[in-house]
Amino acid sequence: MSxxxxxxxxxxxxxxxxxxxxxxxxxxxxxxxxxxxxIYVFGVLSLASLVVLIASGCILATKGxxxxxxxxxxxxxxxxxxxxxxxxxxFMVIHLWGKYWMAAWRGGRARVWMxxxxxxxxxVPCALTGYVSQQxxxxxxxxxxxxxxxxxxxxxxxxxxxxxxxxxxxHVLLLPLAVVGLVVAHILLxxxxxxxxxxxxxxxxxxxxxxxxxxxxD
Amino acid sequence: MTRRERRSLxxxxxxxxxxxxxxxxIVKEATIALGAVLALCLVLTILLSSPDExxxxxxxxxxxxxxxxxxxxxxxxxxxxxxxxYGPPYNHASVGxxxxxxxxxxxxGVSHPVDTARDFVLAPLRSITSQPLLHAAVTxxxxxxxxxQAKWSGAYEKGLAKASSTPGGAISVPGSGxxxxxxxxxxLLSFAQSGGLDGALLTNRQFxxxxxxxxxxxxxxxxxxxxxAHAEHLLGTQWGMMNETGSYPGxxxxxxxxxxxxxxxxxxxxxxxxxxMAVMGVLSLAFVLVPFIPGVRDIPRWxxxxxxxxxxxxxxxxx
Amino acid sequence: MAAxxxxxxxxxxxxWHFFQMAVANVVVIIVMLAVFIAAIVAPFPGRRGTHxxxxx
Numbered sequence: 001m002s003x004x005x006x007x008x009x010x011x012x013x014x015x016x017x018x019x020x021x022x023x024x025x026x027x028x029x030x031x032x033x034x035x036x037x038x039i040y041v042f043g044v045l046s047l048a049s050l051v052v053l054i055a056s057g058c059i060l061a062t063k064g065x066x067x068x069x070x071x072x073x074x075x076x077x078x079x080x081x082x083x084x085x086x087x088x089x090x091f092m093v094i095h096l097w098g099k100y101w102m103a104a105w106r107g108g109r110a111r112v113w114m115x116x117x118x119x120x121x122x123x124v125p126c127a128l129t130g131y132v133s134q135q136x137x138x139x140x141x142x143x144x145x146x147x148x149x150x151x152x153x154x155x156x157x158x159x160x161x162x163x164x165x166x167x168x169x170x171h172v173l174l175l176p177l178a179v180v181g182l183v184v185a186h187i188l189l190x191x192x193x194x195x196x197x198x199x200x201x202x203x204x205x206x207x208x209x210x211x212x213x214x215x216x217x218d
Numbered sequence: 219m220t221r222r223e224r225r226s227l228x229x230x231x232x233x234x235x236x237x238x239x240x241x242x243x244i245v246k247e248a249t250i251a252l253g254a255v256l257a258l259c260l261v262l263t264i265l266l267s268s269p270d271e272x273x274x275x276x277x278x279x280x281x282x283x284x285x286x287x288x289x290x291x292x293x294x295x296x297x298x299x300x301x302x303x304y305g306p307p308y309n310h311a312s313v314g315x316x317x318x319x320x321x322x323x324x325x326x327g328v329s330h331p332v333d334t335a336r337d338f339v340l341a342p343l344r345s346i347t348s349q350p351l352l353h354a355a356v357t358x359x360x361x362x363x364x365x366x367q368a369k370w371s372g373a374y375e376k377g378l379a380k381a382s383s384t385p386g387g388a389i390s391v392p393g394s395g396x397x398x399x400x401x402x403x404x405x406l407l408s409f410a411q412s413g414g415l416d417g418a419l420l421t422n423r424q425f426x427x428x429x430x431x432x433x434x435x436x437x438x439x440x441x442x443x444x445x446x447a448h449a450e451h452l453l454g455t456q457w458g459m460m461n462e463t464g465s466y467p468g469x470x471x472x473x474x475x476x477x478x479x480x481x482x483x484x485x486x487x488x489x490x491x492x493x494x495m496a497v498m499g500v501l502s503l504a505f506v507l508v509p510f511i512p513g514v515r516d517i518p519r520w521x522x523x524x525x526x527x528x529x530x531x532x533x534x535x536x537x
Numbered sequence: 538m539a540a541x542x543x544x545x546x547x548x549x550x551x552x553w554h555f556f557q558m559a560v561a562n563v564v565v566i567i568v569m570l571a572v573f574i575a576a577i578v579a580p581f582p583g584r585r586g587t588h589x590x591x592x593x
Contacts, residue, residue: 031242032235034531036583038576041251048251052259069270078270079263086262087255089471090565094573102527103518105509107232117506124471131469137271138463141447144438145454152315152491154326157307162435165428197235198528199519201535267540451550457557465548467561480555526577 025191034198039102042095043190049088050183054176056081061172065135065164085127092120104196112193115186122182126175132161133168143167269463271446276419276433279442280410284389287410288403289378290440294334295402296371299439301334308332308435315492322492330431338436342418343405352405355398362397370397387411454479474498 006012059077060068068074096116105113132143143161150156160166219227280287293299297311305312307329314323343356359367377393384390388404409415419432437443444453452458459476462468478484478494487493508514518524525532549560 028244029242030239033238033240033534034235034528035240035242036530036581037527038579038581039527039573041247042576044248044251045255048248048255051252052255056259075267075270076263079266079268080259082268083259083262083266084255086467086565087258090569093471094569094576097573098527098576100508101518101521101523103515103524105515106228107234108229110509113509114506117508121502121506127469134270135273137273137443137446138269140273140434140437141443141452144434144443145459149491149495151304151307152323152489153495154306154322156323157326157329160307160330160429160431162431163429168428193233194235197232197237198531199522199524200231201532263540265541266544269545271545449547451548451557451559460562461548461559462561463545465544465546465559465561467565468559470562470565523577530581530583 020192021188028191032195032197035195039094039098040195042091042098045091046088046095047183047187049084049091050179052084053081053088054180056084057172057176065133065168069135085130088123089127092123096120102196103199106196107193109189109193109196112186112189115182115189119179119182119186122175122178126171126179128161129167129171129175133164133171135164266466269466271450271463274437274442274446275413276410276416276436277413279437279440280407280415281387283440283442284383284387284407284411285378285381286441288381288389288407289375290436291339291403291406292371292374292378292399294338294436294439295340295399296368296375297334299334301332301435301439309334315489317489317492317496320492332432332435337432338419339402339406342409342415343402345418346405346409346414349405352401355401355405358398359402366397370395370399374399374403474501 056077060074060081063074068078099113099116128142128146132139132146147156147161150159150161159170276287290299294302297303301308303311305314306323306327309328309332313321316323340356340360343352346352359370362370373393374391374396377391377396380393381389381391388407391400406415409418416433419436420427420430447453447458448456450458450463451461452463454476457476457480459472459479460468460470475494475498478497479490484490484493504511504514544561550557551560551563
């Protein structure tokens with residue numbers, strides 16, 4: 001390492017990034033042999049739902065919030081957006097159940113769990129701001145009811161559910177940015193730490209580290 | 219071995235997999251997942267579409283239920299409406315909700331001031347032109363003493379309980395001693411039925427407006443939204459937070475949040491919202507911190523569902 | 538664009554003591570549980586690697 005590289009912020013950032021996530025870890029073409037259950041597909045299904053969610057949201061955004069009320073094609077994309085939200089929560093919760101029962105925070109993976117949990121907790125208000133941006137009766141009802149919860153904890157003083165402009169801004173920009181940022185962090189942490197190994201069934205018997213199979217039989 | 223040493227050994231034990239790997243195509247998997255989700259969304263869209271019930275307006279409310287509209291407007295005038303007595307962030311009429319000594323609603327202050335008498339009744343009436351009798355009634359009301367105003371509105375509210383709507387869209391309130399209130403409310407009702415009140419509540423401060431606080435607060439103080447919500451099973455007491463209009467699936471992920479509102483002490487408390495938010499706040503924090511909570515983090519060990527998930531791996535090991 | 542099945546009508550509800558839930562939501566929860574169980578129980582196609590892919 002040259003003196004210039006030692007002083008260079010760029011070189012330091014690059015070294016840290018590539019050290020944590022070399023290309024083979026970022027885009028692996030192999031997985032541990034124990035990754036052999038359908039429960040493992042729910043993470044990527046959640047991610048795929050998020051992609052469809054954002055894409056359909058972008059299409060709705062190109063024509064503005066009133067478009068879907070007045071055209072069939074607008075209503076079509078609104079439906080895609082709604083069902084991708086339902087699927088996003090559907091797959092994300094099943095993914096969460098799987099990861100809990102696998103105790104996927106083991107082996108120094110607490111931040112993987114935590115980023116995933118916070119993603120869920122941020123997705124809920126992101127969905128709420130979407131529901132109150134619909135500009136229909138559902139939006140009127142949800143906003144006038146949920147405002148009481150926000151006001152009770154003082155959040156209503158700066159987050160006004162009855163202010164369509166503010167809610168729309170949170171929904172199409174601020175909260176999706178937060179969700180995407182958290183999902184990226186979550187995925188990079190999974191790539192960095194690897195998928196959590198199975199429990200060692202001899203945990204209680206011995207305090208020795210887990211014995212992994214040296215070769216894959218059959 | 220101390221507990222800390224045992225935990226540290228545990229972390230090392232599962233940190234890195236040193237065993238066998240198998241080929242895996244992550245890009246292909248992501249592409250297939252995207253295709254599958256897109257196909258599912260398309261199928262659900264074609265089969266079920268999505269709900270879109272038209273919003274209520276102050277105009278539609280005033281036309282279909284003029285008695286409820288006038289009753290609500292009268293409570294706005296004397297400050298006895300929901301918004302009138304709400305407290306922050308709309309006014310100082312109450313301290314709002316609290317837990318013990320924590321008054322977050324009060325501490326964050328009045329950031330969206332709403333004077334219900336001025337904003338919902340008197341200012342809109344003043345904006346109507348060429349109505350000298352109406353303006354005289356407004357002046358008569360405003361120049362009366364607070365005690366006289368309360369007497370008029372109290373009597374009028376009692377009369378409204380027996381009121382009925384007339385074929386022309388107006389209302390008929392039996393009794394007398396209401397002062398200028400029948401003129402005020404008659405003028406406001408006509409204004410609302412013509413659509414003028416919707417506009418006045420929205421654009422009275424500036425042309426471009428996206429803040430629907432005032433018209434929504436006015437409608438929420440009456441029965442127009444809650445009657446529709448009751449029919450659609452959207453009320454809090456109907457577990458409505460989870461529901462969607464029509465027969466569509468709703469927000470199933472809110473099940474635990476709405477659950478608390480159904481049971482005591484939350485169901486009967488004036489501070490239900492802050493109490494439920496506090497409980498959910500604690501549970502959300504616990505959810506994030508599961509890896510650090512003894513007991514909760516050990517349940518997967520005690521109930522070994524993982525043996526089913528990793529049965530192929532364990533079978534391979536045992537061979 | 539009309540849907541094949543029109544869900545814009547009053548929903549049916551499941552009532553049990555103080556608990557009530559729309560049938561659509563009950564269906565979603567049951568399907569989630571069924572999918573979770575199926576995902577854990579269903580056999581996963583075995584993957585075979587070459588000797589070169591396997592590492593000690």
